[in-house]
Amino acid sequence: MSKGNEEVNEQGARETKVVETVDYQSHPGEDREPTKEAVHVVHLTCDNKCDSSVGGGKLASAAASVASTIRSAKDAILGTGKDNPKK
Incomplete structure (x- = not known):
């Protein structure tokens, strides 16, 4: 109850x-x-x-940051990052 x-x-x-x-x-x-x-x-x-910090604003920003970090890690592991001339 x-x-x-x-x-x-x-x-x-x-x-x-x-x-x-x-x-x-x-x-x-x-x-x-x-x-x-x-x-x-x-x-x-x-x-x-209401202020955008209440609700999805910060959560959406955090999700975008995590996605970017995962892409960077994937690129580093596969050797397809922007600093690799073998693309």
Whole structure:
């Protein structure tokens, strides 16, 4: 069972804080019952006027950076990078 309350934060986003939520975790390779832990979950609903750092802006930037790093590593391993004259 979850309960929550809604308020507007400084960025103008509606923020719903969910309390009384439970997370069950079991550790891989261990034959034990899952542990029960109380957690707090915050959901943000952002309007267009919100800062892009809230939401997908930073995540999209991080994903692009990871993709670029993987391409560079692949090029280095295969010898197809920009510094290799054998292209």
